[in-house]
Amino acid sequence: MKKILTIAGSDCSGGAGIQADIKTITMHGMYAMSAITALTAQNTTGVYGIMNSSADFLKNQIDCIFNDIRPDAVKIGMVSDVEIIEAIAQKLKEYKAVNIVADPVMVATSGSRLISEDATDALMTRLLPLADIITPNLAEAEVLTGMKITTREEMEKAAKVLSEKLPSTVGIVIKGGHLDDTADDLLYVGGENHWINGKRIDNPNTHGTGCTFSSAIACNLALTSDKVQAVTNAKEYLAGAIAAKLDLGKGSGPLMHNYKIVEKDI
Numbered sequence: 235m236k237k238i239l240t241i242a243g244s245d246c247s248g249g250a251g252i253q254a255d256i257k258t259i260t261m262h263g264m265y266a267m268s269a270i271t272a273l274t275a276q277n278t279t280g281v282y283g284i285m286n287s288s289a290d291f292l293k294n295q296i297d298c299i300f301n302d303i304r305p306d307a308v309k310i311g312m313v314s315d316v317e318i319i320e321a322i323a324q325k326l327k328e329y330k331a332v333n334i335v336a337d338p339v340m341v342a343t344s345g346s347r348l349i350s351e352d353a354t355d356a357l358m359t360r361l362l363p364l365a366d367i368i369t370p371n372l373a374e375a376e377v378l379t380g381m382k383i384t385t386r387e388e389m390e391k392a393a394k395v396l397s398e399k400l401p402s403t404v405g406i407v408i409k410g411g412h413l414d415d416t417a418d419d420l421l422y423v424g425g426e427n428h429w430i431n432g433k434r435i436d437n438p439n440t441h442g443t444g445c446t447f448s449s450a451i452a453c454n455l456a457l458t459s460d461k462v463q464a465v466t467n468a469k470e471y472l473a474g475a476i477a478a479k480l481d482l483g484k485g486s487g488p489l490m491h492n493y494k495i496v497e498k499d500i
Contacts, residue, residue: 236264236456237303240449241296241322242311243272243284249488250276250442255309255449257491258471262453267303269295271322272314278441278483286314289321296325306456307333309449310365314349316356323360333455336365337448340374354378358399367405367421367461369448370396375408386410386418386429393422405461407451411443421465428462430469435476439487446489447472 238259245251252268259266269292275283287295299305308331313319326334338357340349349357358378362368372383379395381388389408396406405423410416410432417432450468458464478490490496 236306236453237267238262238264238307238309238449238452238456239267239269239296239299239305240309240311240452241269241271241292241313242309242445243274243314244270245274245276245442247277247483247488249278249483250445251311254442254445254488254491255311258446258449259453261471261491261494262450264306264453264456265303267299267305269299271312271318278439278485278487280485284314286318289317292318293321293325296322296329300325300329300331304329305331307335307452309452310334310336310361311445311448312339313353313357313361316350316352319353319356319361323364326364331364332366333452334365334367335448335452335455336362336368337444338362338368338370338374338378339444340370340377363401363404365404366455367407367451367465368400369407369409369444369451371409371411371444372413383408384413386413386416386420389420390422390427393420393427397422397425405465407465409444409447411440419465419469421462423461428465430462430466432469432473435473437476437479439479439481439483439489440476441483441486441488443472443476443489446475446491 240255256266421428454464475489478493480490
């Protein structure tokens with residue numbers, strides 16, 4: 235059985251973060267492990283509190299995992315500060331981790347910045363260069379590149395700019411979920427653009443889509459070295475979880491991660 239480690243924050247309401255990752259990994263028939271960067275008090279209506287793990291305790295978690303059940307892939311989600319970022323980078327290099335997917339969770343759905351300028355710099359220089367694939371959405375790609383991104387053409391330009399700041403081995407997925415007309419994602423790898431097309435699904439319940447997508451990519455990277463295939467498979471899984479149209483909570487609800495085993499009319 236393939237083993238997947240998610241390094242991310244906890245969502246007590248179960249729609250995003252560690253909980254979404256574990257559901258996604260399990261639905262791919264793989265074994266999920268977690269190192270928690272922060273506890274959050276949140277639900278479908280918003281985030282109401284954050285309590286960060288210490289860097290030392292996070293290192294302890296990662297040590298326990300790698301020294302006993304070595305992951306076949308690693309997904310990185312919410313990272314709160316410079317010390318946490320440096321702790322993750324140190325341990326991933328120490329254990330020579332493979333198949334790393336980094337989801338740079340930097341901007342909330344509301345548009346608010348979630349991490350400081352210092353943490354953004356550390357993310358860009360210490361953590362993202364270690365990844366096999368990174369998955370910024372449009373707002374996060376704008377922060378990382380300093381560009382305004384609203385079209386497919388601008389996504390291609392941003393991906394090239396971002397690639398020049400990272401090792402050539404890093405695949406860059408700029409997610410197009412916030413484009414006006416489509417939900418196409420761009421994978422830039424090896425100097426080439428690969429468009430992963432997707433239809434826009436009429437569903438306001440999209441809490442945890444980024445977490446789910448990046449975890450699904452990590453699962454697929456554990457199976458194949460073909461990054462285009464890994465991203466394509468992950469997008470297909472995500473589309474199914476959104477299209478199932480689970481309706482829970484008073485705000486933007488979660489996805490149906492287990493849609494493949496649950497009847498649609500539950």
